[in-house]
Amino acid sequence: MAKPVEQLERVIIRFAGDSGDGMQLTGGRFTSETALMGNDLSTLPDFPAEIRAPAGSLPGVSGFQIHFSDHDILTPGDAPNVLVAMNPAALRTNLNDLPPGGTLIVNTDAFTDRNLQKAGYTSNPLDDGTVDDYLVQRVPLTSLTQEALKGVGITSREAERSKNMFALGLMSWLYTRPTEGTLAYIAKKFAKRPEIAEANARAFRAGYAFGETSEGFATQYEVAPAEMPPGTYRNITGNQALGLGLVAASVQSKLPLFLSAYPITPASDVLHDLARHKSFGVRTFQAEDEIAAVGAALGASFGGSLGVCTSSGPGIALKQETIGLAVALELPLLILDIQRAGPSTGMPTKPEQADLLMVMFGRNAESPVPVIAASTPGGCFDAAIEATRIALKYRTPVFLLSDAYLANGSEPWLLPDVESLPDISVEFATQPPVEGAFMPYLRDPDTLARQWAIPGTPGLEHRIGGLEKEDVTGNVSYDPDNHDHMVRLRARKVAGIAADIPELAVDDPDGDAELLVLGWGGTYGPIQSAARRIRREGKKVAHAHLTHLNPFPRNTAAVLAHYPKVLIPEMNLGQLLKLVRAEFLVDAHGYNRVRGLPFRSDELAEAMKAML
Amino acid sequence: MSEHPGDKSTNGNGEQPLVQLTAKDFKSDQEVRWCPGCGDYAILAAVQSFMPELGIARERIVFVSGIGCAARFPYYMQTYGLHSIHGRAPAIATGLSTSRPDLSVWVVTGDGDALSIGGNHLIHVLRRNVNVKILLVNTQIYGLTKGQYSPTSPLGTKNKSTPMGSLDWPFNPVSIALGAEATFVARSIDTDKKHLTEVLRRAANHPGTAFVEIYQNCNVYNDGAFDAVKEQTENQIRLEHGQPVRFGAEGEKGVVLRSDGACELVDVATVGEEALLIHDEHQQEGSLAFALSRISHTPHGPTPIGIFRDVERPVYDQLMAEQLETAKAEGAGELAGLLNSGDTWQITKG
Numbered sequence: 001m002a003k004p005v006e007q008l009e010r011v012i013i014r015f016a017g018d019s020g021d022g023m024q025l026t027g028g029r030f031t032s033e034t035a036l037m038g039n040d041l042s043t044l045p046d047f048p049a050e051i052r053a054p055a056g057s058l059p060g061v062s063g064f065q066i067h068f069s070d071h072d073i074l075t076p077g078d079a080p081n082v083l084v085a086m087n088p089a090a091l092r093t094n095l096n097d098l099p100p101g102g103t104l105i106v107n108t109d110a111f112t113d114r115n116l117q118k119a120g121y122t123s124n125p126l127d128d129g130t131v132d133d134y135l136v137q138r139v140p141l142t143s144l145t146q147e148a149l150k151g152v153g154i155t156s157r158e159a160e161r162s163k164n165m166f167a168l169g170l171m172s173w174l175y176t177r178p179t180e181g182t183l184a185y186i187a188k189k190f191a192k193r194p195e196i197a198e199a200n201a202r203a204f205r206a207g208y209a210f211g212e213t214s215e216g217f218a219t220q221y222e223v224a225p226a227e228m229p230p231g232t233y234r235n236i237t238g239n240q241a242l243g244l245g246l247v248a249a250s251v252q253s254k255l256p257l258f259l260s261a262y263p264i265t266p267a268s269d270v271l272h273d274l275a276r277h278k279s280f281g282v283r284t285f286q287a288e289d290e291i292a293a294v295g296a297a298l299g300a301s302f303g304g305s306l307g308v309c310t311s312s313g314p315g316i317a318l319k320q321e322t323i324g325l326a327v328a329l330e331l332p333l334l335i336l337d338i339q340r341a342g343p344s345t346g347m348p349t350k351p352e353q354a355d356l357l358m359v360m361f362g363r364n365a366e367s368p369v370p371v372i373a374a375s376t377p378g379g380c381f382d383a384a385i386e387a388t389r390i391a392l393k394y395r396t397p398v399f400l401l402s403d404a405y406l407a408n409g410s411e412p413w414l415l416p417d418v419e420s421l422p423d424i425s426v427e428f429a430t431q432p433p434v435e436g437a438f439m440p441y442l443r444d445p446d447t448l449a450r451q452w453a454i455p456g457t458p459g460l461e462h463r464i465g466g467l468e469k470e471d472v473t474g475n476v477s478y479d480p481d482n483h484d485h486m487v488r489l490r491a492r493k494v495a496g497i498a499a500d501i502p503e504l505a506v507d508d509p510d511g512d513a514e515l516l517v518l519g520w521g522g523t524y525g526p527i528q529s530a531a532r533r534i535r536r537e538g539k540k541v542a543h544a545h546l547t548h549l550n551p552f553p554r555n556t557a558a559v560l561a562h563y564p565k566v567l568i569p570e571m572n573l574g575q576l577l578k579l580v581r582a583e584f585l586v587d588a589h590g591y592n593r594v595r596g597l598p599f600r601s602d603e604l605a606e607a608m609k610a611m612l
Numbered sequence: 613m614s615e616h617p618g619d620k621s622t623n624g625n626g627e628q629p630l631v632q633l634t635a636k637d638f639k640s641d642q643e644v645r646w647c648p649g650c651g652d653y654a655i656l657a658a659v660q661s662f663m664p665e666l667g668i669a670r671e672r673i674v675f676v677s678g679i680g681c682a683a684r685f686p687y688y689m690q691t692y693g694l695h696s697i698h699g700r701a702p703a704i705a706t707g708l709s710t711s712r713p714d715l716s717v718w719v720v721t722g723d724g725d726a727l728s729i730g731g732n733h734l735i736h737v738l739r740r741n742v743n744v745k746i747l748l749v750n751t752q753i754y755g756l757t758k759g760q761y762s763p764t765s766p767l768g769t770k771n772k773s774t775p776m777g778s779l780d781w782p783f784n785p786v787s788i789a790l791g792a793e794a795t796f797v798a799r800s801i802d803t804d805k806k807h808l809t810e811v812l813r814r815a816a817n818h819p820g821t822a823f824v825e826i827y828q829n830c831n832v833y834n835d836g837a838f839d840a841v842k843e844q845t846e847n848q849i850r851l852e853h854g855q856p857v858r859f860g861a862e863g864e865k866g867v868v869l870r871s872d873g874a875c876e877l878v879d880v881a882t883v884g885e886e887a888l889l890i891h892d893e894h895q896q897e898g899s900l901a902f903a904l905s906r907i908s909h910t911p912h913g914p915t916p917i918g919i920f921r922d923v924e925r926p927v928y929d930q931l932m933a934e935q936l937e938t939a940k941a942e943g944a945g946e947l948a949g950l951l952n953s954g955d956t957w958q959i960t961k962g
């Protein structure tokens with residue numbers, strides 16, 4: 001007999017388990033099912049940097065949160081409605097986030113004395129009142145899975161490892177998700193090991209059937225598809241979008257892509273993705289170190305490729321000297337900084353926005369570099385094209401900032417119409433000078449970009465280098481006035497890009513808010529969501545979000561001047577805040593948290609209200 | 613994506629239609645600014661007069677350098693040139709060469725640039741066998757920064773930063789290159805134009821990375837450092853493929869390979885010519901070349917010059933190009949198709 005179905009507007013589920021429990025896979029599959037349902041969604045994977053922390057330990061807990069809804073949403077959600085805890089350590093590290101009354105689904109089989117002890121519990125939280133405030137679903141996931149897999153011909157250890165598929169099946173039933181996609185995925189992933197494929201598929205179906213028949217689960221839930229602009233969608237993480245954006249930038253600039261990188265979390269996925277796109281003429285180079293990676297990219301740029309390198313903060317620190325060289329050479333170069341928590345090795349899998357001042361100022365001497373920051377996972381695609389456009393047009397290195405949250409978080413992405421992508425191609429110099437030598441530093445009077453002649457072009461042989469150059473000729477020069485001129489010229493060239501980027505848009509529905517909240521990068525979702533929340537309470541707040549951080553959009557001063565109060569939330573100790581105060585003499589206030597987690601919209605809503 | 617002007621042509625190993633040029637064509641309009649008497653002048657002259665032999669048009673030749681006296685080299689060559697930062701030339705040249713297999717890419721570096729600050733890039737470009745030609749001019753001193761000991765200075769070198777003598781055991785550049793499994797390793801001398809030109813010729817024709825150490829006199833900070841080999845020609849052990857290794861004014865000395873794998877210097881008259889080691893540039897293992905490189909850890913006695921090793925191994929640039937071809941053969945990339953790959957779904961107007 002079918003169970004009653006209840007309609008929900010939105011749900012936040014957190015899957016939490018040991019690193020070896022396959023929580024990222026479970027979350028990823030649930031996300032795909034949800035995307036195909038047509039819900040809007042946002043995800044937040046949260047995993048330890050250790051590949052395998054000791055099983056059952058607190059540091060070994062891996063989590064995946066998904067927020068899905070029948071309407072437009074912007075964040076993975078502040079607190080889960082449902083927590084799936086695969087073991088005591090997962091319960092202990094996540095229970096505080098589950099509000100009273102929330103649903104808790106636990107794998108009771110994992111609550112053994114030994115696991116309890118590893119999680120630091122002196123008594124079983126399932127029995128001692130710890131979970132009294134929640135709707136607790138006690139499911140012996142491990143034994144049910146092993147039971148379901150009898151006769152498949154695999155070891156009991158292998159059977160036990162399929163318990164995440166049982167959990168996924170149960171959750172798929174509970175939220176009426178389609179199952180075909182996951183079954184097809186299992187068949188493909190384990191094609192070489194049919195018995196493992198069979199085990200996973202069976203566990204998945206058994207979980208689904210358990211929901212249908214178990215008396216514990218009285219109600220099934222449905223979240224209707226969200227209204228979204230028509231078109232073709234796919235679910236995408238920030239890093240995937242960066243990879244696609246770079247290929248698109250190569251196509252739209254008609255330049256071959258040369259991407260070099262040294263493995264580093266959380267940037268390596270971009271290298272992995274690009275390595276699979278050689279049919280687009282993409283060359284990927286895994287360098288011997290971070291410095292070689294940027295050097296090779298710059299060498300490729302000199303040769304007329306689109307030179308790109310991907311890294312994260314510690315790697316960027318190593319690349320800065322070469323980026324300074326690119327400033328002096330005035331060659332295009334794209335540097336992706338997928339920011340993570342620091343200093344030093346910090347927390348490699350956790351997001352932070354604390355590299356802004358490093359990319360602005362972390363090179364020797366006056367060394368201006370344009371900076372762009374992506375705001376959403378899907379937005380990483382556009383940011384890659386925009387950063388490339390600026391690098392090529394102005395012959396300059398460009399920083400593109402993302403962070404570990406955007407990199408691994410996902411959302412539905414409306415595929416762009418390829419025809420509508422901008423043409424960002426540039427012309428190489430090809431004509432030998434009528435008389436005299438080629439002048440590599442002769443400039444376009446509007447953009448101040450120098451001529452770009454690539455090796456292989458007859459008659460344009462020239463030498464460039466890191467020594468100060470005489471303007472126009474590019475010859476080495478120690479002339480005091482020339483140096484002053486060149487320093488200012490490089491600064492003016494970058495500042496002039498302001499005329500060539502969109503104005504800062506302000507979201508201020510009534511136009512009379514007193515408070516402007518100014519954000520940048522990956523905090524877009526939580527800030528916008530907090531603004532909407534307090535507007536529903538009748539409060540007025542404006543939100544502007546910077547994607548161009550150097551130079552700032554040309555109307556930034558006007559926007560700031562328009563609002564009596566300015567709040568700048570950042571996942572650092574106030575880096576944009578410093579820039580804004582210094583540049584615009586505005587008494588802006590910061591809201592700063594560096595917990596290695598994205599902002600929650602409720603904390604931002606409180607911070608905004610406190611300013612009103 | 614699109615092809616560069618040169619992508620269709622052949623690589624930089626002299627396969628293009630020959631271009632007729634002279635040494636003068638390779639002189640840029642820049643005033644050469646090394647100290648008078650510096651060994652770099654002789655090396656520059658040798659390179660400029662050798663270049664026409666390649667038959668490669670000037671626009672297809674690129675000189676890349678790092679920092680140091682010799683790093684000024686590109687400014688003086690009427691080719692494309694990039695004077696980069698300390699130690700990084702091999703990395704930059706790797707990006708350039710692999711993305712532009714049509715170019716002939718040369719790196720000019722020094723002992724500090726290549727073996728100290730840039731040591732990591734050097735060993736990796738060698739193991740990859742990228743198609744670049746590396747000229748390491750060894751002065752055993754930091755010249756540009758005014759005379760500190762370098763990674764090739766003999767132990768106990770006394771100068772500004774080491775008034776009581778340096779404590780570091782020096783590198784032997786040829787041994788380093790062989791240890792990094794370079795496919796072409798040679799050594800020559802700044803002022804021996806004939807020998808240097810022959811070595812350059814062989815290096816240029818070698819597919820993959822060619823590593824050439826050139827003993828260079830820094831007459832300002834380390835005058836005469838190589839005189840024991842340069843001036844006392846009887847100390848030059850001139851390596852010739854397939855020939856017994858012998859040296860001395862009359863060829864009266866020779867080299868034998870001991871049972872423990874090390875080379876030993878002997879009197880030919882005592883051991884007999886048959887006992888001498890026969891040089892084999894093509895020995896795959898590289899153990900002979902390595903043993904030869906150990907004869908003189910620093911050049912203060914009999915020292916081999918010439919080609920230590922010349923073997924064939926797949927060239928990185930070509931392997932990368934082949935992967936691209938293989939991928940394209942399965943269908944050239946198409947952007948709309950790429951964006952649409954994976955699980956997609958449609959939303960129609962509701």
Ligand code: SF4
Nearest residue numbers: 647650681755830831
């Ligand atoms: S310091 Fe030495 S190596 Fe440098 S230019 Fe002068 S003589 Fe040549």
